[in-house]
Each structure stands twice: as structure tokens, then as C-alpha cells.
Amino acid sequence: MANQKIFIMHYYFITGTSFGLGKAIAEALLQREDVFVYGISRTSSISHTHYKHVFADLSNPSQLSSIIELFEASFTNQDSLYLINNAGVIDPIKYLGDFTAEEILLLMHVNLISPIQLMNAFLKIPQGVKRRIIINVSSGAASKVTDGWSLYGSSKAALDHASLHAAKEMELNGKANIHIFSVAPGVIDTLMQAKIRAVSKHSFSMVDRFIDLHETNALDTPEQVAQKYLKILDVPQEFPKVVFSAREI
Template sequence: MIKALLTGHSRGLGTAIADALLARGIPLLALARSGNPQLCSAHPDLLQEVSLDFSDTPSLQAWLHTPALRDFFADAESALLINNAGLLQPVGLVGEADATAIAHAVAVNVTAPLLLTNAFVATTRHCADRRVVHISSGAARSPYAGWSVYCATKAALDHQARAMAAEHLPGLRVASLAPGVVDTAMQAEIRASSVEQFPQKGRFEALKNSGQLTSPDKAAQRLVNYLLGPNFGDVVDGDLRHLPD
């Protein structure tokens, strides 16, 4: 049996990933600050939700010390972890961000996925096949003025995946994948930024206006196909648009 753990399922790409997994009959433990009533109604026997605020590191640590993960994966033969939850903010040039906002972003974008990955790997040692995917970004690999915090946090996940892959743990595959420019609320945040905060705002407005944004459903289907396929993990830090299913 395949079982999956997903963060950030309450909206956007996370909702689409959850839907793609559940549609395949994969039991899902979903962690987010808010629930997703529509998914719960559609898949009451497959979806378990846990309300967690990933910026509250002590609360996440406390949850990880409960038997919830162990109990969920106890009968799994294959186990998946999708670290999807993330924040774009704070957007702005260095020296302008609030210290609390920076710490908040690092907790959500880096600390939480590292804690979850560590717990997942420890909990699923009995599984013959274990797969971890971090949802990365092109910003992890190319610098953007105004996004120094977001760039740094996504780059941290990329490098953590590289280090994990170098450890060659039994049955464990890992990839940090950029999904492309997906039409989510985060893109709306980008377009709401000022040019002073984010000098490349016009480029993202043009992508939206010209219909070049990928739908969350399309990106999620491609991600889940690749995650479940035989080639997963061959490329540790890739762009999902350029990888085979």
C-alpha cells in the first residue's frame, strides 16, 4: 500500500496535488493551517487532516513527538512526503524587511520541511520504497532582486535534497522540483507587489496576460505522475517541465 504525507493542501497547488493523489486511491495525511472541506467531503475514507501552523516550530515539534506519523505509516509498503507549503513574503529589497517576517518565512519554508523530512525518514524505515519531494522554485537557482528571503529558503531545500541523495539511504529517493510558473494565489501576490519591491514584476504580469501560467491541476498531475514513476529521483534538483513522466 502507498501512503502519502502532504503539506499545504488547503489551497492552490497543494489542493491540486492532494486531489491527484486521492483520485488514485492513495491514503493521505494532510498538514496545513486550514482545512479543506471540499476534499474531506469528496474523500472521507482516504483523507486525514491535521491543523498545524508551520511558523510555530514548537507546536510542530510537539506534534512530531506524538505517534501520529508512526500510526499512519504503520501498514505502508511505500511512503511519500510532499513538502509543498511555502511563503513568498517578505518581498522587498534587503534592509527593508521586518525581522519577524524573515523568521516566519524561514520557519515555514526551511525549518518545517527539514523537521518533517527527518521524522518521515525515521518513521518509514520499514518501507521498501520511500520518496521525498520538495516543491522548489526557479528562484532557488536564479537570483531575483526583492526575493532574497524566498530565493535563499528555496535554495536551502535544493541543497538539503542533494545532501540526502548523497547519503544513499535504503529505499529512499529524493528530488527538489521547480513546478514552473503556476497560476496560484502566490502569483497574485507577485503581481500585487510594487516595482520598487520587486523590479521584475512586469515579467510576471506579462506571463499572466499572455496565458503562459500553468494551471494547478496540470502541474499537480505532472508532479504526481513523476513522483510515482520509475524515474523519480534520477534528477535531484530539476524543473518539472523538463522531466519525463
């Protein structure tokens, strides 16, 4: 009797797949076999038989339940699950003291609170799966002081720190099949960069540097950076650090 083939599936849950890095990662994964991608964002721009879009606004806490329900599906011990917290906002770029309460809450919900809530729900998935990997898309702003970026930088620094805590807790619990990372992508040619270049010097003194990066073609493409994130997803054991930059790859 011939040996029965073991059916292995890789399930990816990616926030912010409308454009930029999130879309590039999703599209690169969809070129593979045995892959199913759940894209999570306010708008859909991907069409594929192995892709399902979940419409959600991560600034709205009430909309997280539809995402968390995805983690409650039945998975097997041959399945690998991946959560990529990519969605993020940098605007409004302005000095602390100029924000409205609503602007503060919106940015923190998207960049920090929603990713932590999704991590929390993802880690509740029973242990009967082959492996789980979390990648939070961080930023170099997490370790730098840049005027106008107080909310953005602090949200990414907190996300780095949450990732470090979670990784340590998995290690202490002996959960070797769970890997957690917080990875800064570098400077990519995305809609976020366009928003940065449109800010006045009054709110962001370094705007000319970002304009120069664009004009000199010094920005990486989302597709280039996506390949680096895929390498982390494929061989997590080769990346011992929790917090690092994709530029190191």
C-alpha cells in the same frame, strides 16, 4: 487454498493542501484506490473518506509535533510512504534591509526549517516499509537572483542543497528504497502569483513580467503541474536527478 491478496497502501503526507499545487496533488491522488492522504495546513478545503486534515501553522515550531506524530504510526512492509513539502511563502517581497526580524524567521520556518525537520522525522521511520519518497517543492528562484526575493530564493536554494545532501546520504547507506527530490514547479496560476503581481516596482523591479504572464495566459494550472509530480511519485527510478524542474517532464 486460494492465495491471500496482499494489501498495499500508499500514505501521502502533503503540506499546504488548502489551495494551489498542494490541493491539486491531494485531489488527484484521492481519485486512486489504496491511497490515504494526510493534508497539513492552517485551513481545510478537502473532504474525502481517505483524507485526514492536520491543522498546523508551519511558521510555528511548536505545531510540528502533531505532524511528526503521524510518522510514528505502525506501517507494514507493503506500505509506501510519501512526504511532499509543498507549503511555502514568498511574501513579504522587499529588499534586504527592509525586513523585520519576525518576517525573516516566519519565512524561513515555513520554507526551510519546517521542511528539513519533517524530512528528518520522516527518515527516522523504521526500514520495514516498501519505499519512501520525499519531494520538496522548490523554485526557479533558487538559482536566480531576483530583486525583492532574497529570503525566498535563499530558502529554496538551501532546501535544494539539503535534498542533495540527504539523497547522497541515503545512497551511501545503501537505502535504495528511499528517493529524495527537490523539484521546481514552474510558474503556476496560484495565490502566490497574485501576491507577486500586487507588489510595487520599488520592491520588485520585474513585476511587469509576472503581470504579463497572467494577462497572456502563460501560467500553468495547478492541476497540470500536479500530474507531473504524480509521475515522479509513481516512477521515481526514472528521475536520476535530485534537483530539477517539472518543466523537464
